[in-house]
Amino acid sequence: MSEHMNTPTGRSPFRRAREVAAVALPLGVWAAGAALVAAWRPELPTPVAVHWGAGGEADGFADPLRAVLLTGVVPVLGSLVTGLVLRARRVAAQERRLVAGSATGISVFCVGLAVGSIAGQRGLADPAAAPSPMLAALVAGLLAVLGGVAAARLLPAPPRGAARASSAPPETAPRLPVAEGERAVWSRRATMGPPALAALGVGGLVLGGLVLIGTAPAPLLLAPAVLLGVGLLFGSVRVWVDERGLTVRSPLGRPSWQVPLADVAEATVVDVRPMREFGGWGYRVGRDGRRGVVLRRGEALEVVQGDGRRFTVTVPGADQGAALLNTLATRQHS
Known part of the structure; x- marks a missing residue:
């Protein structure tokens, strides 16, 4: 491709x-x-x-x-x-x-x-x-x-339709058998791994402790609350694949991310190492320009868009989600 x-x-x-x-x-x-x-x-x-x-x-x-x-x-x-x-x-x-x-x-x-x-x-x-x-x-x-x-x-927003895929995913891309006219939806919840949760907890405790012993200024008492908010927003997400494309949404509904079906050039499964590839956890931009919702190490669903950009989300069962996304994208181009 x-x-x-x-x-x-x-x-x-x-x-x-x-x-x-x-x-x-x-x-x-x-x-x-x-x-x-x-x-x-x-x-x-x-x-x-x-x-x-x-x-x-x-x-x-x-x-x-x-x-x-x-x-x-x-x-x-x-x-x-x-x-x-x-x-x-x-x-x-x-x-x-x-x-x-x-x-x-x-x-x-x-x-x-x-x-x-x-x-x-x-x-x-x-x-x-x-x-x-x-x-x-x-x-x-x-x-x-x-x-x-x-x-x-x-700064300007991305032009509408700039990431649209010009053709269906390649024949080598995995697909999920779906009958003509049948509606298929795939959904899984992705949760933050223990290392990321531990980093948030330890960070909050350290900052709070520094304030209590008088080493850090009192406004840093807000930091544990901020870290808790980050945990609520990014600690888990729901991932959907359906006729709209790929949707990733936090428990509060915002923030959310979507790759429209028309933009899907190919969906694959990759192995993600958060610190090495993205520098941490949460919504990240990797060293190679990839965007991602990275909550844990391991399998992830990655979508290549029509303009070459990649969006990654770590989620269990990523192979099923990628296969269905390729099938739906192929159906749209048929």
Whole structure:
């Protein structure tokens, strides 16, 4: 089977401007935060509180502008990664949006938390009386979501029909016998493997413990709740193969992923090693550009789309799902 990836041969000036904006957004957030703190400096104590103990008392202090400038590591890395991804030809539109949105969202949170905690100290004479930054963390989290979505939408969505398969799966692809006119549906639940669950649990316990002993700031108490949310969203998924194509959906209904039947060039079974091939568990983009919902090591259903992109989901009984998907795709092209 020939795998040809459709890539744009040129970029309009408007599209290039949107890409430049997506790359510059994390740095712009950082610059805006530094400008605000510089403007507030006459109203701030010197130094300001930058760390709070488990009881909410300020116990770490630094120069206000220096504290914000140090957060620049995250935006700089975010802009760098976004720029590299946008230059790469093999990265699909969805992943470009994901990277740009994540880089801006994380930058907004880090800078917003620093600026918000400093904003609460305006007019204070004693930085030790600085209020807990918990409210600043919540506001920064909300702004991070909004900023991430806005950055993702700066980049164009994939063109409709770009991944459509031009022919049926090859004769060598596995198939499942289905009578003409018969409707067939395959569905299995995929659950996260013990290593991934252990990583989430240990991560939450470590972060919570660091806060309780006063080594980490109090807002990190939100981290175990975030990790629990990640477990609920990605700890298990339901996988369907039917006349719509391949559908993968989390227990809450969102997020979900779908490869339409018209886009299926071939479905196969592969063996996945999460850390080596995808760098971890959850929704991942592999080193070779593959997208995947990777919950455990072992067999996975992989779909090759008409533009050469691949989508992978680790699921038991992947051979049956792949065979049925090839059968339905062949039927559509007949």
